[in-house]
Amino acid sequence: MKAAPALERLGGVASTQALLRLTNRRQIRRAARQRSIIKVARGRYALPTAQAARAAAVALSGVVCLRSAAAHHGWELKTQPELPEVAINPRRHLPRGRRADVRVAWMNVAEDDVVAGVTTPMKTVLDCARHLPFDEALAIADSALRSGSVTRAEMDSAQVRGAGAAAVRRVLAHADARAANPFESVLRALCIEAGLDVVPQQAIDLTTGTVHPDLVCVIRRLVLEADSWSFHATRKAHRRDCVRYNLLTIHGWRVLRFTWEQVMHEQAYVRWVLRLIVTGRVEQDEVPQAARLSA
Structure with a gap:
């Protein structure tokens, strides 16, 4: 991914380390030369x-x-x-x-x-x-x-x-400082609109360790993850997340995972899922295209 779109996905300002999860140093240097991104401090970039x-x-x-x-x-x-x-x-x-x-x-x-x-x-x-x-x-x-x-x-x-x-x-x-980024904030906003009382980074003890999911609705034993592929780039990270999700399920938690594209650009699908969680029902003709699995 080019550096400017990567930086926009990260909210318009990010550290070099965060930016490198989505792009590479060559793209960052090229974008800085072209002024499509600006170095605002050591190890930190912003859009213009x-x-x-x-x-x-x-x-x-x-x-x-x-x-x-x-x-x-x-x-x-x-x-x-x-x-x-x-x-x-x-x-x-x-x-x-x-x-x-x-x-x-x-x-x-x-x-x-x-x-x-x-x-x-x-x-x-x-x-x-x-x-x-x-x-x-x-x-x-x-x-x-x-x-x-x-x-x-x-x-x-x-x-x-x-x-x-x-x-x-x-x-x-x-407003809550515990939200890690706009991705999580927007997902929380959709939850609030749906009537879900969610807490960012709520600690959950899974006996073998404590996890801090992106959003937690304690009363419904529901975990919601803003699932960005940029943080699952290694086998180790993927393996850790599989263990985490399995332990949450074993301990009676439901886990919902949403991608950046869904939360930012396919909100009808996210709202449909959340409405189904809250009401327990949904009309067939209300099912958004993003929820329909291809044959």
């Missing part, structure tokens, strides 16, 4: 999302916001914005031609919510929770906590009002 947004915001005298701001803060995203996202005061007149290559968010941003032309970490979390789909917003909030840019106390004390306040409170209530 934030850089492009900063340039667009300066050109429009606006403020980098939403997913572009999240990328600036070094957070991992479910999806990179197709265009730089820039906040513009609604009272301003901005000719259509000047905003052709920018996604304009018409909103007021207070001076104390901006640092160096970018919305502050907490403001970014709140804006994303208000304006983005739940799964994208939760992935960003999880990453904000994981990075240390925003604390749990800040989220708990946030005063939220106005349109979209319920969506914001929902994201803040469920």
Whole structure:
């Protein structure tokens, strides 16, 4: 896999070690030369999302916001914005031609919510929770906590009002630093929407050892794994996972495994599986194509 798509799959920012699970050093060097990825620190790369947004915001005298701001803060995203996202005061007149290559968010941003032309970490979390789909917003909030840019106390004390306040409170209530990456965050969002109470990295004692699955629903004795092939590249890793899954089954746990493609791009299938787990039934005509086994 080329380095830029690999980095996008990892959320847009990753260490060299994580990137090498999906690509190789030659591809990384080539992408860095072509500026399709940027070395932001020793052993750490990012997509040029934030850089492009900063340039667009300066050109429009606006403020980098939403997913572009999240990328600036070094957070991992479910999806990179197709265009730089820039906040513009609604009272301003901005000719259509000047905003052709920018996604304009018409909103007021207070001076104390901006640092160096970018919305502050907490403001970014709140804006994303208000304006983005739940799964994208939760992935960003999880990453904000994981990075240390925003604390749990800040989220708990946030005063939220106005349109979209319920969506914001929902994201803040469920944000969890224990989620390892956007893949896991998005799967958790789908579980929450389905009515499953899941905990990231919950410890399970299997007598011969303790495991920490991606998501655990204790009341249903259900384990959900965000199953990435990049972490199963060796026979040793595959053997370890087989032992782990067998022990979970022996101890009475049901294990569901979902691929990155399913969670990110085939959500109808994931929702169908989760709905079946919760309700115990599903209409035949509701079965998504991804669930139909070829003959």
